[in-house]
Amino acid sequence: MLKTIIAREFLNNILDLRFIVGLVLCVIITVACTIILSHDYGKELADYNIRVNLQDDFLSNYATRGRISGMVPHQKPPERFRPLIIGISGNENSKSFDDNPLPILFPSLDFLFIVTIIMSLLAILFSYDAITGERQRGTLRLVIANSISRTTILFGKLVGGAASLLIPFILSLLLGVLYINLNPNIQWDGLAWVELVLLTVASITFIMLFYLLGLMVSTFSRYSATSILSCLFLWVLLILVIPNVCPYISAQLRRVPSIRETERQSEEIGQAYDEVHQQRRKQVVNKFRSAYGGLFSKLESLGFGRILDDEIDDREKVGGLAAADPQFRTMVDAFRHELDQVSSEVRGAERQEVDKLWGDLNTKVAAQTKLAKNLACISPLANFVYVARDLTGTGLRSLQYFEKTKSEYRKLFWRYVSKKVEDARKNDPTFRRDTFLDLSDYSRFEFKEEALRGKLGEVLPYWGILVLFNVVFFVAAFAGFMRYDVR
Amino acid sequence: MLMSIIRKEILSNLLSYKFSIITILSTILILVSILVMYGDYLLAMDNHDILRKESSDHSGIIPPTPLGIFAKGLDDNLCRPWELQGVGVGISSEQQKSLNNLFKLFTAPDLLYIIKVILSLCAMLFAFDMVSGEKETGTLRQALSYRLKRPILIVGKWIGGFTSFILPFFIAVLLGTIFVTLSPMVDINAQDWTKLGLFILSSVIYLAIFFSLGLLISCLTHRSSTSLVISLFVWTILVFLIPNLGNILACQFIQIPTAQQLDLKRKQIMNRVRFEMKQIPKTRPDYEKRLKELQFRTIKEGDQLDEDYRNRINRLVKVSQSITGLSPAPAFTLLATDIMGTGVAEERRLKKAAQDYKDFLVKLYYIDGTLDEESEQPKFHYQRSSVKDILSQGGLSNSLILILLNVLFFSGAYVAFLRYDVR
Numbered sequence: 001m002l003k004t005i006i007a008r009e010f011l012n013n014i015l016d017l018r019f020i021v022g023l024v025l026c027v028i029i030t031v032a033c034t035i036i037l038s039h040d041y042g043k044e045l046a047d048y049n050i051r052v053n054l055q056d057d058f059l060s061n062y063a064t065r066g067r068i069s070g071m072v073p074h075q076k077p078p079e080r081f082r083p084l085i086i087g088i089s090g091n092e093n094s095k096s097f098d099d100n101p102l103p104i105l106f107p108s109l110d111f112l113f114i115v116t117i118i119m120s121l122l123a124i125l126f127s128y129d130a131i132t133g134e135r136q137r138g139t140l141r142l143v144i145a146n147s148i149s150r151t152t153i154l155f156g157k158l159v160g161g162a163a164s165l166l167i168p169f170i171l172s173l174l175l176g177v178l179y180i181n182l183n184p185n186i187q188w189d190g191l192a193w194v195e196l197v198l199l200t201v202a203s204i205t206f207i208m209l210f211y212l213l214g215l216m217v218s219t220f221s222r223y224s225a226t227s228i229l230s231c232l233f234l235w236v237l238l239i240l241v242i243p244n245v246c247p248y249i250s251a252q253l254r255r256v257p258s259i260r261e262t263e264r265q266s267e268e269i270g271q272a273y274d275e276v277h278q279q280r281r282k283q284v285v286n287k288f289r290s291a292y293g294g295l296f297s298k299l300e301s302l303g304f305g306r307i308l309d310d311e312i313d314d315r316e317k318v319g320g321l322a323a324a325d326p327q328f329r330t331m332v333d334a335f336r337h338e339l340d341q342v343s344s345e346v347r348g349a350e351r352q353e354v355d356k357l358w359g360d361l362n363t364k365v366a367a368q369t370k371l372a373k374n375l376a377c378i379s380p381l382a383n384f385v386y387v388a389r390d391l392t393g394t395g396l397r398s399l400q401y402f403e404k405t406k407s408e409y410r411k412l413f414w415r416y417v418s419k420k421v422e423d424a425r426k427n428d429p430t431f432r433r434d435t436f437l438d439l440s441d442y443s444r445f446e447f448k449e450e451a452l453r454g455k456l457g458e459v460l461p462y463w464g465i466l467v468l469f470n471v472v473f474f475v476a477a478f479a480g481f482m483r484y485d486v487r
Numbered sequence: 488m489l490m491s492i493i494r495k496e497i498l499s500n501l502l503s504y505k506f507s508i509i510t511i512l513s514t515i516l517i518l519v520s521i522l523v524m525y526g527d528y529l530l531a532m533d534n535h536d537i538l539r540k541e542s543s544d545h546s547g548i549i550p551p552t553p554l555g556i557f558a559k560g561l562d563d564n565l566c567r568p569w570e571l572q573g574v575g576v577g578i579s580s581e582q583q584k585s586l587n588n589l590f591k592l593f594t595a596p597d598l599l600y601i602i603k604v605i606l607s608l609c610a611m612l613f614a615f616d617m618v619s620g621e622k623e624t625g626t627l628r629q630a631l632s633y634r635l636k637r638p639i640l641i642v643g644k645w646i647g648g649f650t651s652f653i654l655p656f657f658i659a660v661l662l663g664t665i666f667v668t669l670s671p672m673v674d675i676n677a678q679d680w681t682k683l684g685l686f687i688l689s690s691v692i693y694l695a696i697f698f699s700l701g702l703l704i705s706c707l708t709h710r711s712s713t714s715l716v717i718s719l720f721v722w723t724i725l726v727f728l729i730p731n732l733g734n735i736l737a738c739q740f741i742q743i744p745t746a747q748q749l750d751l752k753r754k755q756i757m758n759r760v761r762f763e764m765k766q767i768p769k770t771r772p773d774y775e776k777r778l779k780e781l782q783f784r785t786i787k788e789g790d791q792l793d794e795d796y797r798n799r800i801n802r803l804v805k806v807s808q809s810i811t812g813l814s815p816a817p818a819f820t821l822l823a824t825d826i827m828g829t830g831v832a833e834e835r836r837l838k839k840a841a842q843d844y845k846d847f848l849v850k851l852y853y854i855d856g857t858l859d860e861e862s863e864q865p866k867f868h869y870q871r872s873s874v875k876d877i878l879s880q881g882g883l884s885n886s887l888i889l890i891l892l893n894v895l896f897f898s899g900a901y902v903a904f905l906r907y908d909v910r
Contacts, residue, residue, distance in 0.1 A: 018716045025720060029728065036735050043738075047745050054751045062758040071754060075747070088591045097569045097576040097841065098796050099746040101561050101834050102734045102807055105820055107594060109731035117727055125716060225616075228715060229508050232612065236605055241516060244596040245523055247589045252526045258537045260568075372589045385592060396589070434765065 002152050002159075009160025013126060014167070022122040023168040026114065030172035033109055034179050037083045042185045044078035051075045063437045065421050072413055074406045074445040080192055081392035083180050084111040088395065111176075112388055115203045116381050119169055120210040120239060124231045126165045127214030129224040130157050131481065136224060140486045154215075154481050158474075162211055169207060173200060191452060198391055202459075205466045206384040210235070212473035219480030242379040250372035256364045266354050273350035280342045284335070292331050299332065369396075380469050383462040390459045393449045397458050401450045409445050416442055488635060489643050496647025500613070509609045510655040516601050517656070521663035524556040524597050529672055531555075531566065538568045545848065546570035546579060547841060547867035552828050553673045554682055558599035560829030565837055571845045573760070573782070574753040574789030576838075598660070599823050602690045603816055606656065607697040608722055613652045614701025615718040616711035617644050618904060623711055627909045641702075641904040645897065649698050653691060660687060681874050685826045692889045693819040697722070699896035706903035725814045733811035741803040749796055753789060760785045783853045790842070797838060804831050815892050822885035828871040832880040840869050 013019050055073040063071075079087045086108045107113075134140035143153060177196065180186050188196075214231050221227035288296050298321065322329035376382035389395025420437050428435070500506045531551040538548050548568040555562040570579040594600055618641075621627035630640065664683070667673050675683070701718055708714040760781060767777050811817035824830030844867045851858035851865075858864070872880065 017713055021716060021720050025723075029732075032732070033735075036732075036739060039739060040735065043742070044745070047748055050744070051748050051751055054748070054755055058755060058758055062762050067758060067761070071758075097567070097578055098749060098793060098800070098838065099564075100743060100800055100803065101564060101831055102737070102804065104561055104564065105824065105831070106730045106734040106807075106811075106817065108735050109728065113727065113731065118723060121719060121723060125719065129712070224712065226504055229505055229612065232608070233508050233512055236512065236608065240604055241519075241596065244593045244600070245519065247593060248523045248527055248596065250589075251530060252523075255530075258534050260534075260537050369589055376589070376593075382593075389592075396592070 001148055002156050005148070005153060005156025006160040006163070009130075009157050010164050013161060013164035018122070018125045019164060019168070022118075022125070023171070026118060026122075026168040026172040027175060029109070029118065030111070030114055030176045031179065033111065033114070034083055034176035037086065037110060038180060038183050038186060041078055041082040044082060045185070048075055048077045059439045059442065063439050064434045065417070065437060066434055068417060068437075072410055073442075074409050074413075074447075076402055077447055079392070079394045079398065080186075080188060080449065081195070081394055083183070083186055084176065085388065085392055085394045086110045087393075088389070088399065111173075112385060114172070115169075115206060115388070116239060116384060119203070119207045120235065120381075122168070123165055123207050123210035124214040124228075124235055126161055127211045128218055128228045128231045130161060130215055131218040131484065132221050132224045132227045133218075135222070135484075135486055144486050150481055150484075151478075154478060158212075158215065161215075162208060165207065165211055166204065169203070170200075173203075191449075194452065195391055195393075195455075199388055202384065202387045202391065202463060202466070205463065205470065206380060209380050209466060209469045209473065212470055212477060216473045216477040216480060219477050219484055238379045239381045243376050243382040243385070246376040246379075246382070247372040250368050250375060254364065254368040254371050256368055257361055259361070262357060262361050266357055269350060269353050269357070273346055273353075277343065277346045280346060281339060284338050284342055288331070288335050288338075295328055295331055296335075298328070299335070377462070377465055380466060383465045383469075386462045387459045387466070391455055393455075397455070398450070401454075402447060405447060406445075413442065413445075489639050489646075492635075492640060492643025493647040493650070496644055497651045500648060500651035505612065506651065509612065509652070513601075513606055513609055514655055514659040516605060517598060517659035518663055520596050520598055520601050521556060521667060524559065524595070525667055525670065525673070527559075527595075528553060528556050531563075532672065535566060543570070544864040547844065547869065549837070549869050549871075552679075552871060553667070553675050554679055554686075554827040555597075555829050556667055556673075557597060557683065557686060558823050558827040558829055559595040559597045560599070560824035560827065561831070561834050562829040565829065565834060569841060571841075571848065572753075573785060574756045575749075575793050576841050576845065598663070599820065599827075602693065603819060603823075604726055606690075606694055607726055607816070610652060610694045610697035611701040611704075611718045611722050613648055614698050615705055615714045617648055617702055618705040618907065619708050619714045620705070620711040622709060622907075622909055631909050637905050637907075638901070641706075641901055645699070645702060645900075648702075649695060652698065653694065656690075656694070678873065682826050682828070682877075685874065686823055689819065689822050689826065689886065689889065692886075692893060693815055696815045696889065696892045696896060697725075699893060699900055700725075703896050703900040703903060706900050706907055709908075726816045729811050729814035730817040730820070733807050733814075733817060736810050737803050737807035740806050741799055743799045743803060744796070749792070752792055756785060756788055756792070779853060783849070786845075786849055786853075790845075793842070797835075801835065812888065815889055818885045818888040818892075822882055822889065825872075825877050825880060825882050825885070826874075828877075832877070832882075833872055836872060836876075836880075837869065841867070 052073065052075050055071055055075070058071050059068075059073065079085075081087075129136075131140065134143070144150070180188070213234060214227075217231045217234070218224075218227050221230065285300075289300075322332050373382075373386070386395065390397045393401075417437070417439070420439060424435065424437060528551060535548065535550050539550075546569060549566055551562055551566045568579045569576050616623075618627065621630070631637065668675060700721065704718050704721065705711075705714050708717065763781060764778060767774060767781070771777070808817065808821065821830060825832045847865070848858065
């Protein structure tokens with residue numbers, strides 16, 4: 001009997017206007033989106049290559065110790081899921097006054113939009129009158145008059161409705177993926193296909209949630225008109241309101257210190273430690289002056305030969321004197337050692353204080369973001385967005401992962417540059433901050449997506465919430481239907 | 488007779504479940520939105536005060552507008568502190584919101600968003616069964632069996648229905664505006680009041696489009712369930728699909744490099760110039776002159792790069808506007824944000840003002856020679872667009888699109904109702 005109900009529900013749905021409109025809309029939008037976004041992916045890849053070349057050009061022509069800091073070569077390539085989902089990296093780290101304002105006013109169209117707006121709305125349209133419609137037409141009474149349990153009817157409606165609802169989604173996704181597969185510019189590895197399967201399953205969890213929501217509301221309503229209004233009311237709250245309001249509410253509840261204020265405090269700490277540094281160095285100079293007398297005056301007359309200040313260029317003369325006089329050399333070495341010790345002590349303390357200041361800011365930011373994220377979990381849309389974005393490397397976690405990889409690369413790159421500077425100093429006594437450095441053999445930055453295990457660890461709790469929503473709505477629908485007055 | 492129909496329509500709406508749910512939803516949302524965005528405005532003002540104190544020569548920062556509470560638009564972008572650099576204009580401090588990445592995932596829930604997305608849906612839900620629903624209940628046949636003319640009935644239905652829909656909106660907006668106005672932290676001047684009035688007027692026109700469209704669909708169908716399905720799909724297409732698709736489609740026609748690439752190109756110019764500067768021997772008698780010439784040339788090269796980029800962005804906005812011309816949502820978004828001084832036109836104007844300021848300083852320093860490092864630098868001053876500027880910057884064309892769509896959909900509904908089979 002269950003099969004008959006499923007088949008009847010399925011047939012009824014696919015012959016209905018909403019199925020045809022939904023199918024046409026889904027297929028057209030998904031295919032159009034995939035074609036456009038795949039083309040965008042190609043353009044972004046070209047833009048990425050231009051950026052890499054520009055940095056290479058800089059490093060091979062103008063790399064000096066003083067100018068490298070702004071040009072460390074770590075560009076982010078476009079995400080591999082860019083043909084389906086637009087990432088949020090956009091103008092990340094750009095300090096440009098000029099950028100495209102349109103994405104702020106009109107969020108772009110992608111697979112996430114299709115699932116969260118079109119499919120969720122379609123799911124509600126498929127189920128809002130599953131029970132009320134049949135009651136109004138009188139068919140529910142006739143069916144129940146036979147020896148069919150209410151559980152069988154509800155299951156039949158659930159399975160038959162879900163099967164007809166998922167046809168437009170699966171078909172359009174398959175067409176989109178087929179285009180991606182045929183596009184020679186897009187090369188997906190095995191992991192990407194696994195992620196796509198997981199994304200599809202997560203999307204189905206999300207779509208089913210709204211189907212069950214419609215079914216639940218239908219079992220608690222007497223008329224289809226009431227049911228659709230209640231469904232749309234809930235849909236608007238869950239999809240359009242709660243996720244958008246939460247970041248703003250969390251910003252009010254958990255205030256974050258101003259970035260500029262923190263920068264200013266950090267600069268003040270730097271200035272205070274500069275003074276301390278200067279005083280400590282003076283103490284060292286006085287100590288050596290009284291300990292070595294005339295010998296130290298010789299070093300002072302040469303402006304300390306680059307020991308105190310980079311700008312004074314009497315390094316060779318000091319070197320010559322040190323080579324000729326072992327006592328002078330011992331003094332210079334001791335002097336340099338003591339200055340280095342003072343510098344490392346003072347700068348270490350400064351760094352500790354500055355790190356504490358920024359650490360405090362980062363902790364507060366993390367608390368604000370966490371609160372916003374948790375608040376938004378009331379909405380299935382937010383949970384689905386976290387799952388879909390984090391699984392496909394187009395979300396916040398991917399940004400953090402990129403930052404982490406970038407910072408590791410920066411460390412390696414600076415170690416490499418320091419070594420190059422050291423070698424250059426050894427080979428060239430006249431080496432300065434603006435002397436050209438040969439960095440032709442630097443190791444290129446290659447960003448690799450995070451492993452699936454890490455991503456799954458992040459998304460499973462949110463996926464779990466989606467499943468929980470499904471269970472709650474189903475149980476409520478079940479309870480509602482068991483008590484439903486079919487007359 | 489018209490008055491009776493209007494009264495009947497208003498009364499039947501007031502007593503319906505639909506009215507209660509839509510009124511509760513829209514009132515709560517409008518008030519929550521204004522409260523949330525008011526809090527956001529206060530945070531932005533705090534941040535602005537800190538940044539303004541820190542601002543140096545060759546830099547600029549404009550305060551957030553209180554009208555951003557109603558339509559945030561690009562205000563976060565507009566209020567970033569910027570400074571003139573050797574090449575281009577750069578942002579001197581990160582945006583406060585850049586810290587919490589979650590802001591990037593979701594849209595600002597301002598009044599503009601509520602009207603554009605949620606109230607437009609409510610307008611369609613109000614109108615979708617005005618004709619088909621009455622046909623199903625049989626009351627339409629009865630009404631027309633009297634000496635009641637169809638034009639009067641449809642006009643009465645429109646006026647009565649729209650009045651009962653728009654009244655709760657007015658009350659909620661009024662309450663929100665009173666709350667904002669009474670706050671000592673918000674300073675709204677006469678010009679802002681005019682802009683707010685225009686914004687509400689354009690919102691009413693925009694909502695009337697969706698109401699007329701709902702009525703048109705209702706007049707074209709014979710069952711309210713069919714009318715509902717079509718209304719929801721049309722709403723999705725007009726509010727989400729066309730505007731968002733228009734944006735990505737426009738990018739296919741205009742090639743725009745990313746802002747990161749632009750940054751790198753600027754850095755490349757700077758690096759090359761620094762290298763060239765080192766090549767000029769300091770001992771040369773004309774060292775200063777040659778240095779200045781080189782700097783001047785660099786600035787011009789950077790300006791060329793920026794101008795090219797801005798022209799492309801402007802073309803992109805135009806193409807996007809042309810593509811999305813069929814939908815009322817983009818026209819309303821552009822019009823509302825332009826009216827409130829947080830739109831694309833304002834952003835373009837600010838960028839132009841920053842460029843003019845740069846050109847002015849460059850002229851004083853490099854051409855006239857009346858400005859040097861020691862002398863006091865002229866400050867950057869900026870006033871957001873007046874109502875007259877807004878209308879001339881494209882506001883008028885967007886208003887016309889909205890009015891035209893209104894007329895089109897209402898005429899459609901009118902004609903369809905005249906031909907409607909009430910049996």
